[in-house]
Amino acid sequence: MTYKESYERGKRVLAEAGIDESELDARLLLEHICGTCRNDLLAHGDREVSRQEQEAYLNLLERRGERIPLQYVLGVQDFMGLEFKVNENVLIPRQDTEILVEEALRELHDGMDILDLCTGSGCILISLLRYSNDCTGLGVDLSEGALAVAEENAEKLLSDRQIRFLKSDLFEGVNGVYDRIVSNPPYIPSNVIETLMPEVKEHEPLQALDGGGDGLYFYRKITEQCGNYLKPGGMLYFEIGYDQGEAVSGLLSKAGFREIRVVKDYGGLDRVVSGVRSF
Numbered sequence: 224m225t226y227k228e229s230y231e232r233g234k235r236v237l238a239e240a241g242i243d244e245s246e247l248d249a250r251l252l253l254e255h256i257c258g259t260c261r262n263d264l265l266a267h268g269d270r271e272v273s274r275q276e277q278e279a280y281l282n283l284l285e286r287r288g289e290r291i292p293l294q295y296v297l298g299v300q301d302f303m304g305l306e307f308k309v310n311e312n313v314l315i316p317r318q319d320t321e322i323l324v325e326e327a328l329r330e331l332h333d334g335m336d337i338l339d340l341c342t343g344s345g346c347i348l349i350s351l352l353r354y355s356n357d358c359t360g361l362g363v364d365l366s367e368g369a370l371a372v373a374e375e376n377a378e379k380l381l382s383d384r385q386i387r388f389l390k391s392d393l394f395e396g397v398n399g400v401y402d403r404i405v406s407n408p409p410y411i412p413s414n415v416i417e418t419l420m421p422e423v424k425e426h427e428p429l430q431a432l433d434g435g436g437d438g439l440y441f442y443r444k445i446t447e448q449c450g451n452y453l454k455p456g457g458m459l460y461f462e463i464g465y466d467q468g469e470a471v472s473g474l475l476s477k478a479g480f481r482e483i484r485v486v487k488d489y490g491g492l493d494r495v496v497s498g499v500r501s502f
Protein backbone atom coordinates (compact mmCIF):
# COMPACT_ATOMS: atom_id res chain seq x y z
CA MET A 224 0.00 0.00 0.00
CA THR A 225 1.26 3.51 -0.74
CA TYR A 226 1.76 6.29 1.75
CA LYS A 227 -1.23 8.18 0.40
CA GLU A 228 -3.45 5.08 0.50
CA SER A 229 -2.40 4.37 4.08
CA TYR A 230 -3.27 7.90 5.05
CA GLU A 231 -6.67 7.67 3.35
CA ARG A 232 -7.36 4.44 5.17
CA GLY A 233 -6.29 5.94 8.49
CA LYS A 234 -8.57 8.91 7.93
CA ARG A 235 -11.50 6.58 7.28
CA VAL A 236 -10.83 4.41 10.32
CA LEU A 237 -10.72 7.44 12.61
CA ALA A 238 -13.73 9.15 11.07
CA GLU A 239 -15.73 5.96 11.53
CA ALA A 240 -14.66 5.89 15.17
CA GLY A 241 -16.10 9.39 15.53
CA ILE A 242 -12.79 11.28 15.88
CA ASP A 243 -13.34 14.94 14.95
CA GLU A 244 -9.87 15.71 13.70
CA SER A 245 -9.53 12.45 11.80
CA GLU A 246 -7.43 13.95 8.98
CA LEU A 247 -4.91 15.58 11.25
CA ASP A 248 -4.64 12.62 13.60
CA ALA A 249 -4.32 10.09 10.75
CA ARG A 250 -1.50 12.14 9.26
CA LEU A 251 0.36 12.66 12.54
CA LEU A 252 0.17 8.97 13.46
CA LEU A 253 1.45 7.93 10.04
CA GLU A 254 4.31 10.42 10.28
CA HIS A 255 5.15 9.05 13.70
CA ILE A 256 5.38 5.49 12.37
CA CYS A 257 7.26 6.30 9.15
CA GLY A 258 9.51 9.06 10.54
CA THR A 259 8.15 11.40 7.89
CA CYS A 260 6.82 14.96 7.95
CA ARG A 261 3.93 16.93 6.55
CA ASN A 262 5.53 17.32 3.12
CA ASP A 263 5.72 13.60 2.49
CA LEU A 264 2.00 13.33 1.86
CA LEU A 265 2.24 15.84 -0.97
CA ALA A 266 5.68 15.07 -2.34
CA HIS A 267 6.03 11.32 -1.76
CA GLY A 268 2.46 10.05 -1.58
CA ASP A 269 3.33 7.11 -3.83
CA ARG A 270 6.16 5.74 -1.70
CA GLU A 271 5.59 2.26 -0.37
CA VAL A 272 4.67 1.70 3.28
CA SER A 273 6.09 -1.62 4.50
CA ARG A 274 3.90 -4.32 5.97
CA GLN A 275 5.52 -3.74 9.35
CA GLU A 276 4.77 -0.03 9.22
CA GLN A 277 1.22 -0.82 8.16
CA GLU A 278 0.69 -3.02 11.16
CA ALA A 279 2.16 -0.51 13.55
CA TYR A 280 0.00 2.21 12.00
CA LEU A 281 -3.16 0.15 12.35
CA ASN A 282 -2.33 -0.50 15.96
CA LEU A 283 -2.06 3.23 16.71
CA LEU A 284 -5.24 3.97 14.77
CA GLU A 285 -7.06 1.42 16.84
CA ARG A 286 -5.88 3.01 20.07
CA ARG A 287 -6.83 6.48 18.88
CA GLY A 288 -10.20 5.06 17.80
CA GLU A 289 -10.78 4.07 21.43
CA ARG A 290 -10.64 7.79 22.18
CA ILE A 291 -7.22 7.56 23.76
CA PRO A 292 -5.84 11.10 23.34
CA LEU A 293 -3.44 11.50 20.42
CA GLN A 294 -0.67 12.60 22.78
CA TYR A 295 -0.83 9.38 24.79
CA VAL A 296 -0.76 7.36 21.59
CA LEU A 297 2.28 9.29 20.37
CA GLY A 298 3.78 9.39 23.88
CA VAL A 299 4.81 13.03 23.61
CA GLN A 300 3.50 16.58 23.72
CA ASP A 301 5.23 19.89 22.96
CA PHE A 302 5.14 22.56 25.63
CA MET A 303 7.12 25.81 25.66
CA GLY A 304 9.03 24.57 22.61
CA LEU A 305 10.20 21.45 24.45
CA GLU A 306 9.10 17.87 23.89
CA PHE A 307 7.68 16.19 26.99
CA LYS A 308 7.07 12.50 27.42
CA VAL A 309 3.49 11.78 28.52
CA ASN A 310 1.45 8.73 29.44
CA GLU A 311 -1.82 8.05 31.26
CA ASN A 312 -0.22 8.89 34.61
CA VAL A 313 0.04 12.58 33.76
CA LEU A 314 -2.19 15.33 32.52
CA ILE A 315 -1.31 16.28 28.94
CA PRO A 316 0.42 19.69 29.05
CA ARG A 317 -1.97 22.36 27.73
CA GLN A 318 -1.05 25.40 25.71
CA ASP A 319 -2.96 27.56 28.21
CA THR A 320 -0.50 26.53 30.88
CA GLU A 321 2.26 28.29 28.93
CA ILE A 322 0.68 31.53 30.18
CA LEU A 323 1.56 30.54 33.74
CA VAL A 324 5.15 29.77 32.73
CA GLU A 325 5.49 33.04 30.81
CA GLU A 326 4.08 35.07 33.71
CA ALA A 327 6.39 33.40 36.22
CA LEU A 328 9.42 33.91 33.94
CA ARG A 329 8.84 37.69 33.93
CA GLU A 330 9.71 37.97 37.59
CA LEU A 331 12.08 35.03 37.92
CA HIS A 332 15.63 36.04 38.80
CA ASP A 333 18.90 34.13 38.59
CA GLY A 334 19.43 31.59 41.33
CA MET A 335 15.90 31.45 42.70
CA ASP A 336 14.36 28.36 44.31
CA ILE A 337 11.03 27.24 42.90
CA LEU A 338 8.46 24.85 44.35
CA ASP A 339 5.97 23.25 41.93
CA LEU A 340 2.98 21.57 43.56
CA CYS A 341 1.14 18.92 41.51
CA THR A 342 4.00 18.78 39.04
CA GLY A 343 2.52 16.02 36.83
CA SER A 344 4.74 15.66 33.75
CA GLY A 345 6.99 18.35 35.25
CA CYS A 346 6.26 20.62 32.30
CA ILE A 347 5.93 23.84 34.33
CA LEU A 348 8.98 23.45 36.53
CA ILE A 349 11.23 22.02 33.83
CA SER A 350 10.33 24.90 31.47
CA LEU A 351 11.02 27.49 34.17
CA LEU A 352 14.42 25.96 34.83
CA ARG A 353 15.25 25.64 31.12
CA TYR A 354 14.53 29.31 30.46
CA SER A 355 16.27 30.80 33.50
CA ASN A 356 19.79 30.82 34.97
CA ASP A 357 21.00 28.91 37.99
CA CYS A 358 17.53 28.41 39.44
CA THR A 359 16.70 25.22 41.30
CA GLY A 360 13.39 23.49 41.78
CA LEU A 361 11.42 20.92 43.72
CA GLY A 362 8.54 19.20 41.96
CA VAL A 363 5.91 17.59 44.19
CA ASP A 364 3.20 15.13 43.28
CA LEU A 365 1.15 12.52 45.07
CA SER A 366 1.33 10.10 42.14
CA GLU A 367 4.40 7.90 41.78
CA GLY A 368 3.48 7.24 38.16
CA ALA A 369 3.53 10.97 37.47
CA LEU A 370 6.84 11.46 39.26
CA ALA A 371 8.45 8.74 37.13
CA VAL A 372 7.42 10.64 33.98
CA ALA A 373 8.60 13.96 35.42
CA GLU A 374 11.99 12.43 36.28
CA GLU A 375 12.40 11.18 32.72
CA ASN A 376 11.51 14.57 31.32
CA ALA A 377 13.98 16.31 33.61
CA GLU A 378 16.72 13.92 32.62
CA LYS A 379 16.08 14.57 28.95
CA LEU A 380 15.57 18.34 29.11
CA LEU A 381 17.81 19.66 31.89
CA SER A 382 21.54 19.36 31.63
CA ASP A 383 22.49 19.26 35.29
CA ARG A 384 20.92 18.39 38.59
CA GLN A 385 18.93 21.55 39.22
CA ILE A 386 15.77 19.68 40.02
CA ARG A 387 14.46 17.26 42.62
CA PHE A 388 11.15 15.48 42.90
CA LEU A 389 9.24 14.43 45.99
CA LYS A 390 6.23 12.24 46.55
CA SER A 391 4.09 14.29 48.88
CA ASP A 392 0.53 15.42 49.49
CA LEU A 393 1.10 19.14 48.78
CA PHE A 394 3.40 20.57 51.50
CA GLU A 395 3.32 17.49 53.73
CA GLY A 396 6.88 16.28 53.11
CA VAL A 397 8.32 19.60 51.91
CA ASN A 398 11.16 21.33 53.76
CA GLY A 399 12.71 24.72 53.19
CA VAL A 400 11.47 28.05 51.91
CA TYR A 401 11.13 29.06 48.29
CA ASP A 402 11.22 32.26 46.23
CA ARG A 403 8.39 31.09 44.01
CA ILE A 404 5.56 28.61 44.39
CA VAL A 405 3.80 27.59 41.18
CA SER A 406 0.90 25.21 40.76
CA ASN A 407 -1.57 24.02 38.19
CA PRO A 408 -3.60 21.93 40.61
CA PRO A 409 -6.67 19.86 39.77
CA TYR A 410 -9.45 22.47 39.52
CA ILE A 411 -12.48 20.96 37.85
CA PRO A 412 -15.53 20.71 40.14
CA SER A 413 -16.26 17.01 40.74
CA ASN A 414 -19.72 17.10 39.15
CA VAL A 415 -18.42 18.73 35.94
CA ILE A 416 -15.99 15.90 35.17
CA GLU A 417 -18.80 13.73 33.81
CA THR A 418 -19.48 16.37 31.11
CA LEU A 419 -15.92 16.41 29.72
CA MET A 420 -14.99 14.75 26.43
CA PRO A 421 -14.18 11.02 26.58
CA GLU A 422 -10.49 11.63 25.85
CA VAL A 423 -10.27 13.60 29.09
CA LYS A 424 -12.69 11.91 31.46
CA GLU A 425 -11.84 8.34 30.49
CA HIS A 426 -8.11 8.61 29.89
CA GLU A 427 -6.53 11.52 31.74
CA PRO A 428 -5.84 10.87 35.43
CA LEU A 429 -8.88 11.79 37.49
CA GLN A 430 -6.57 12.70 40.35
CA ALA A 431 -5.11 15.48 38.16
CA LEU A 432 -8.53 16.90 37.28
CA ASP A 433 -10.81 16.72 40.30
CA GLY A 434 -10.72 19.89 42.40
CA GLY A 435 -13.45 18.82 44.83
CA GLY A 436 -17.07 19.98 45.10
CA ASP A 437 -16.44 23.61 44.09
CA GLY A 438 -13.12 23.03 42.28
CA LEU A 439 -11.27 25.19 44.80
CA TYR A 440 -10.02 22.53 47.23
CA PHE A 441 -6.32 22.81 46.26
CA TYR A 442 -6.29 26.62 46.01
CA ARG A 443 -7.68 26.79 49.54
CA LYS A 444 -5.17 24.36 51.00
CA ILE A 445 -2.19 25.85 49.22
CA THR A 446 -2.96 29.48 50.10
CA GLU A 447 -3.66 28.54 53.74
CA GLN A 448 -0.43 26.58 54.14
CA CYS A 449 2.07 28.34 51.91
CA GLY A 450 3.15 30.90 54.53
CA ASN A 451 5.67 28.43 55.94
CA TYR A 452 7.22 27.66 52.56
CA LEU A 453 7.26 30.97 50.69
CA LYS A 454 9.87 33.62 51.50
CA PRO A 455 8.55 37.08 52.46
CA GLY A 456 8.25 38.97 49.17
CA GLY A 457 8.05 35.64 47.34
CA MET A 458 5.41 35.05 44.70
CA LEU A 459 2.66 32.48 44.25
CA TYR A 460 1.32 31.59 40.78
CA PHE A 461 -1.75 29.47 40.11
CA GLU A 462 -3.32 28.30 36.90
CA ILE A 463 -7.09 28.58 37.29
CA GLY A 464 -10.28 27.67 35.45
CA TYR A 465 -11.95 30.39 33.34
CA ASP A 466 -14.53 31.18 36.03
CA GLN A 467 -12.30 31.00 39.12
CA GLY A 468 -10.48 34.36 38.89
CA GLU A 469 -12.55 36.11 41.49
CA ALA A 470 -12.73 33.21 43.95
CA VAL A 471 -9.00 32.46 43.82
CA SER A 472 -7.99 36.16 44.05
CA GLY A 473 -10.25 36.31 47.10
CA LEU A 474 -8.40 33.39 48.70
CA LEU A 475 -5.04 35.06 48.09
CA SER A 476 -6.27 38.33 49.49
CA LYS A 477 -7.68 36.64 52.59
CA ALA A 478 -4.35 34.90 53.16
CA GLY A 479 -2.58 38.29 53.11
CA PHE A 480 -1.16 38.37 49.58
CA ARG A 481 -0.74 41.72 47.84
CA GLU A 482 -0.34 42.85 44.22
CA ILE A 483 -2.80 40.16 43.20
CA ARG A 484 -3.17 39.87 39.43
CA VAL A 485 -5.48 37.87 37.21
CA VAL A 486 -4.00 37.20 33.77
CA LYS A 487 -6.00 36.11 30.74
CA ASP A 488 -5.08 33.46 28.18
CA TYR A 489 -5.06 34.02 24.41
CA GLY A 490 -8.75 33.13 24.33
CA GLY A 491 -9.46 36.14 26.57
CA LEU A 492 -10.37 33.97 29.57
CA ASP A 493 -8.96 34.27 33.09
CA ARG A 494 -6.15 31.74 33.36
CA VAL A 495 -3.54 32.71 35.96
CA VAL A 496 -3.69 34.33 39.39
CA SER A 497 -0.53 35.59 41.09
CA GLY A 498 0.29 37.44 44.26
CA VAL A 499 3.20 38.61 46.40
CA ARG A 500 3.61 37.37 49.95
CA SER A 501 3.55 40.38 52.24
CA PHE A 502 2.65 38.83 55.57
Ligand code: GLN
Pocket residue numbers: 314315316317320341342343344345346347406407408409410430431432
Ligand atom coordinates in the same frame (compact mmCIF):
# COMPACT_ATOMS: atom_id res chain seq x y z
N1 GLN B 1 1.53 20.62 36.45
C1 GLN B 1 1.08 19.72 35.46
C2 GLN B 1 0.58 20.49 34.25
O1 GLN B 1 0.38 21.66 34.29
C3 GLN B 1 0.01 18.79 35.98
C4 GLN B 1 -1.21 19.49 36.49
C5 GLN B 1 -2.17 18.56 37.19
O2 GLN B 1 -1.88 17.38 37.37
N2 GLN B 1 -3.29 19.08 37.56
O3 GLN B 1 0.37 19.95 33.20
